[in-house]
Amino acid sequence: MNEIVRGVTAADALLGAAEFEAAIRAVGAERYHDKHPFHKLLHGGKLSKGQVQAWALNRYCYQSAVPRKDAALMSRTLDRELRREWIHRIMDHDGIDDEHGGIERWLVLTDALGLDRDYVISMEGALPATRFAVEAYVRFVVEQPLTVAVASSLTELFAPAIHRERIAGMLENYPFVNDEVMAYFKRRLTQAPRDADFALEYIKANARTREEQEACINAVRFKCNVLWAQLDALHNAYVEPGLIPPGAFRPNA
Numbered sequence: 001m002n003e004i005v006r007g008v009t010a011a012d013a014l015l016g017a018a019e020f021e022a023a024i025r026a027v028g029a030e031r032y033h034d035k036h037p038f039h040k041l042l043h044g045g046k047l048s049k050g051q052v053q054a055w056a057l058n059r060y061c062y063q064s065a066v067p068r069k070d071a072a073l074m075s076r077t078l079d080r081e082l083r084r085e086w087i088h089r090i091m092d093h094d095g096i097d098d099e100h101g102g103i104e105r106w107l108v109l110t111d112a113l114g115l116d117r118d119y120v121i122s123m124e125g126a127l128p129a130t131r132f133a134v135e136a137y138v139r140f141v142v143e144q145p146l147t148v149a150v151a152s153s154l155t156e157l158f159a160p161a162i163h164r165e166r167i168a169g170m171l172e173n174y175p176f177v178n179d180e181v182m183a184y185f186k187r188r189l190t191q192a193p194r195d196a197d198f199a200l201e202y203i204k205a206n207a208r209t210r211e212e213q214e215a216c217i218n219a220v221r222f223k224c225n226v227l228w229a230q231l232d233a234l235h236n237a238y239v240e241p242g243l244i245p246p247g248a249f250r251p252n253a
């Protein structure tokens, strides 16, 4: 059954702005990936260095897809104001001029974990499910109505809390993690709220029917699934039962 429709029709009453926002936040409270067991292990210092390496190199796929999906979103809108706002997301990740950007900060993290940059960037060692999940996000943004595509970024509403938990937990628990390694997440603490606030206001103004609102709420569910599926894949391959697919990264430690 298509969750987007789920009994809602254009005739249903529009949610008020506060109710709409609350429905989106409820999705995060129920299904954001801060609740995933793999994150509990990662932040609690329960993983080996090799397992942390696996997380970092898989997560690189997500990092590298984010500016691609943002470029896809920009290519779809005739609204110059939206493009002027959205373009900074691409610059945040890819960098501009002397600012190296988030992807470079991610590679500083993978360097510090002892991973070869070319290997990380090639994504050859990434899990198949990671690649599929990440590309599903890019396709979603290409194919869904623009407002729904904007809504899919709204998991960022919930990101600062998990980033704070990760910074504190990883610094405390792993000898191979220092401030430089965590710089990516520190920067996101200011970038993510700005992005999320804009996206939230945008969908409040632009989802004009109940059906559109439900599609936005569902976009956040979809995105939680994109994030959750990546952690399921990591857990399955590197925690238990330890089924590492052929060709995927094999930790030494």
Ligand SMILES: O=C(O)c1cc(C(=O)O)c2c(n1)C(=O)C(=O)c1cc(C(=O)O)[nH]c1-2
Residues within 6 Å of the ligand: 066, 152, 153, 154, 155, 156, 158, 159, 162, 163, 188, 227
């Ligand atoms: O570490 C995390 O848990 C996490 C989650 C998310 C998210 O919720 O999608 C993003 C990020 N980090 C992040 O660093 C980031 O740049 C980012 C961009 C986006 C997006 O959808 O546009 N999500 C996220």
